[in-house]
Amino acid sequence: MAAREKLPGQEGAYSPSVPTGESIPFFSQAKTFARLWPSIEKKLGEVFDNGKFSHGKQVGEFEEALARYTGAGHVIGVNSGTDALVLLLRACGLEAGDGVLVPAYSFFATASAVVLAGGRPQFVDIDPATYAMDPAALEAAVTVDSRFVMPVHLFHTMADMAAVTAVARRHGLTVVEDSAEAIGMRQGGRHAGLHGAGGVLSFFPSKTLGALGDAGAVLTDDPSVAAAADALRHHGRGGRTLDDFPAVATESALPGVNSKMDDVQAAVLLAKTAVLEEQIARRAELAREYTARLRDVPGVLRLPGPPREEGGDRDVYYVYLIESERRDALVSHLDEHGIGTEVYYPLPLPDQPAFAHLGHRRGEFPHAAAAARHAVALPFHPDLDTAQVERVCAAVRAFHTTATTATTATTGRPS
DSSP states (O other): OEEEETTTTTTSOOEEEEEEESOOOOOHHHHHHHHHHHHHHHHHHHHHHTTTSSSSHHHHOOOOOOOOHHSSEEEEEEEEHHHHHHHHHHHHTTTTEEEEEEEESOOOOHHHEEEEETTEEEEOOEEETEEEEEEEHHHHHEEEEEEEOBBBTTTOOOOOOOHHHHHHHTTTTEEEEBBBTTTTETTTTTTOOOSSEEEEEEEOSSSSSSSSSSOOHHHHHHHEEEEHHHHHHHHBSSSSSTOOOOOOSSSSSSSSOOBEEEHHHHHHHHHHHHHHHHHHHHHHHHHHHHHHHTOOOOTTOOOOOOOOEEEEEOOOSSSSEEEETTHHHHHHHHHTTTOOOSSSOOOGGGGGGGGHHHHHHTTHHHHHHHHHHHHEEOOOTTTHHHHHHHHHHHHHHHHHHHHHHHHHHHHHOOO
């Protein structure tokens, strides 16, 4: 285990520490927590003083702060991004068997949330330039059973929402956004999640705004969607339940679930919201540093585009994703050198065993299949420093240079 050292200037009963050593983890927020600990400790103290540890005052304050940041008319804090998707679909009126058009390349929860809400996922191939739903493929995928379309905003940029909503209008589809990764992203001046009936955010620890554990939120400008999601998160109970302990005497008008946000998570998120823009800017700097060092590496098939912020559009880097012609071997090489990675995503959603009954054949969604075969995310978080970026890039460069040299020696042609 790597040695650990205390950071100077820490006070209180708990003093965070940060790891030292040679490894470079895919994700860490130890330095961020050390720096923010005084404000986090203060917020946590307020939770203990209030004595309401779930669905309490801090959750309400965080919902208000998030509404100000995103411009959403309503924010409903829940216990995960996955639950946010399920509750949003239900609040928007999804009925059993409704078709929901989703991209074939995304995290499993995009499609599983549709099933959990009672719908049927209908897969759409992606635009390889954005990894988001391809509007032309969306148009072709609409069937008589389609009721919803759920684009996903992945990695650092949003789906083409003007094109997606145009298709939705032509076919009478309700637009809901899986904007779990997209805090801070905007298109046409509107925050991700606010281009249709509603969207979601995830605060899983590795997200751009991450909690200590799981937490999520529903975003919407529609009062009726907000009221339904609010009730559904707390057993379908009506009236005020936030910071009203134990709130068990109210009637339940809907068969809701227990998906309240913990106040401990809300307290951490409130403290971290204060540095969100600073950390988004740092992510953009890191992306530029990676791209400058990897631009001409042979065997790297694709790098993300530069951070874009103009004309009401804004990209935010959640991860730094590259494509490699020998992705799995690269992952092993980096692991041997103590460098963490994450494969986003190893299987297209239609190829997941859970969806085998839908009858899709392998390769039916070629762009999704290519991304699943080649894409890998490199270490990326605001605590990363330039020396670590250089070490990661040197390892990527060495791997591909060696592979190209070996291929040339064997075949007489570069790989």
